[in-house]
Amino acid sequence: MDLKRFRVVAARKKGKLTAFLNKLDDVVPEDMPKLVAEADASMWKEVDCMACANCCKTMTPTFRRSDITRISAHLGMKPKEFVNKWLEKEEDGDWVNKQQPCQFLVDNKCSIYEVRPKDCAEFPHHNKKPFDLYNDTFIQNLHRCPATFTLVDRLMKKVEKEYEW
Ligand code: SF4
Numbered sequence: 141m142d143l144k145r146f147r148v149v150a151a152r153k154k155g156k157l158t159a160f161l162n163k164l165d166d167v168v169p170e171d172m173p174k175l176v177a178e179a180d181a182s183m184w185k186e187v188d189c190m191a192c193a194n195c196c197k198t199m200t201p202t203f204r205r206s207d208i209t210r211i212s213a214h215l216g217m218k219p220k221e222f223v224n225k226w227l228e229k230e231e232d233g234d235w236v237n238k239q240q241p242c243q244f245l246v247d248n249k250c251s252i253y254e255v256r257p258k259d260c261a262e263f264p265h266h267n268k269k270p271f272d273l274y275n276d277t278f279i280q281n282l283h284r285c286p287a288t289f290t291l292v293d294r295l296m297k298k299v300e301k302e303y304e305w
């Protein structure tokens with residue numbers, strides 16, 4: 141994955157894709173779930189997370205209490221010790237990584253994959269329903285996640301071509 145090139149292309153198209161997602165807030169094609177499922181399936185045939193890991197390099201997951209309990213036990217640490225070592229509290233009370241890339245990213249892979257935070261397991265959130273409820277999240281991730289960028293780009297092309305839009 142050529143992330144440098146991705147960043148250039150994403151910066152160029154971000155405005156257009158953001159406008160599309162914003163419009164989806166008001167106008168949702170009737171068969172949106174089917175459109176999303178088809179575009180998502182075709183996107184995953186091309187985008188390889190193992191060759192990317194840009195989310196782990198440039199973003200932080202939110203660690204829920206259950207994540208902290210599970211991961212610290214996996215690492216043989218006390219939850220408090222784990223929090224003090226790796227996390228900080230945001231203004232809204234969420235626990236997030238102190239550092240980026242994520243401390244658990246080793247050789248471009250998640251070293252705690254089996255017990256990773258729920259937020260990581262659900263990323264990039266394309267399966268959330270309804271899809272358009274997460275437009276703000278997708279807008280934030282357009283220039284960070286090649287999977288989201290590609291999905292939204294395909295959706296936009298399909299909708300603009302086949303629907304009154
Ligand atoms: S816990 Fe694993 S999947 Fe989550 S950000 Fe860190 S390296 Fe990536």
Ligand code: SF4
Nearest residue numbers: 189192193195285287
């Ligand atoms: S979810 Fe997105 S940013 Fe993360 S590894 Fe996959 S394509 Fe890259």
